Amino acid sequence: MKGVFALAVMAVVCGPALSAPPDMISVEDHNGTAYVAGAELARKAAIAIKRLPGSDAVVACSSERCARLNVFFDRDKETLVGIDDLSRVLGLSPRFSDDRRQVWFQVEARSRTESGGPIRVGDLAPNFRLTRLGGGEVALAELRGRRVLINSWASW
């Protein structure tokens, strides 16, 4: 009997993608206050913790906004930030595991604020698009991922 080339065609059923469980971040307790480490926040929650040189201030920035933190401390080369303080200033809801040793942050919907004031240190830089001398354009948003030094001057 000739071999029958049996081709099994598997119907691939594409269902709705299961949303991946959020990355849980380790919680540390110090003097009754719950903290998380800056490095984990960056890796797992897309929140950057940055110092502002020339002052003691520390800012936390999500992808859409920045705010100064009030509850934090340094350990070695790491900054630990208070969970409640972080949540309040960035508009997040902390969701703890049952044993409260891990947490993830849910973003709260927030009303759109008309921000028109001048940009201060610690803010997310607004985009701008200008013509370059010699042709072409430069847009700050396209330089995200790189550190950008801007010097503004005039012929006077």
Add this chain to the structure above:
Amino acid sequence: MVQPYVELARASFPVAVDPGDLFGQAFGLKAIPVTFLVDEVGIVRLSGGGPNRELLAQIEEILEEPLSPVRGQAPELPWAAAKPDLDQKVAEAPDDWPSRLALGRLLSNEGHRADAVKQFEAAARIRPQESSIHFAWGLALLDQGDKESALAKLKQARDLDPSNWRIRKQIWAIEHPDKFYTGKSPDYAWQKAQIAREKK
């Protein structure tokens, strides 16, 4: 106009021109020169005057940090919007003066100064006490070669925002061109004296 200065400084980094004061408004500049450092996330980490030792030390400190994987979105400010979006905003909400101001600046940057002035006029009718509108309007008039009208507008802007030294400098450059455009560099001693005179 800028080219000779760039060549003089033998600048090795990209230079952008901003005749419509888009950057000035976005970053709320009151005086120049000014230096900003924006990190990889998009956060403004430093601001200072011209480069000095302390600023350079702080910049180096930041450059030594490990790169964060976080990327912040650039806030949507009127003056960063593209022209079609601004045209639409202005059509839908004629009282939206920030969008009119941004549109005027874009038009001015593109060389369409008459159209830019129309937007500035409309914005000023809605918000007559806004210095930035009169400043941008004055710059557009200056670009058109109308020095007298430009001066009047710039002085209006100055009086509405007395602590803005960029507006004052622009007025001085028109009224005292000899202190700015002859010789190798502007007469900074004269400027210092003028600041003292105007601070009274």
